[in-house]
Amino acid sequence: MLRDLFALFYPNHCYKCEDIMPMDQKYFCYKCDQELHRFDNSSPSDNLFHNRLFNKLSIVHAYSYFAYQKSGAVQELIHDLKYAKMKDIGVYYGALLGRIVKENSVLKPDAIVPVPLTKQKLRVRGYNQAQIIAKGVSDILQVPILEHGIVKKRNTSSQTRLNRLARWGNVRDVFSVEVDLQEKHLLLIDDVFTTGSTLEAFGKACLAANCGKISIATLGIAV
């Protein structure tokens, strides 16, 4: 009854076609969900992540749930996870991403590390979306999350407007890892992967702190 009343005032809309859907359907109606582009995770040791990080950062495996395009419904969904306090999007898709990693992994990571936010940004936003996604992955893989001593020192300006050299200068020394990572194989988690410069910088900071191997999992990769 209460649920019906709630649905009347706050109908559940599909992110893509905007049609009203039953309350038990999540984010996309059945038809639109079928049409979404999922990333092909059949070759986690040789895919688009590896191409973009070639000669920059050596990674073992990389996974993504979505393969998304600019201004599409998935970008809007991830935008709402980051800026509209819709944490449940991260919980829901974090678990699905965890299943992808579990099904396609040949090597289980030792720990999961969400890409951190600066203290200032965390205060404004109230949560780190990468951490919420990481929680879902951690629950499915049964691998602990490592966050202590791993910080983002400052913000970077929007990456997309800068050329490659400026981009690198923009993210270098942004992250600081103040713990010994003891040769561990880390699975780094972020919401999206675009140019890869953030994960390149974060990965390098982890390697400098004695991390053994790096794998990556994101909710979406821009294609």
Ligand SMILES: [Zn+2]
């Ligand atoms: Zn739809």
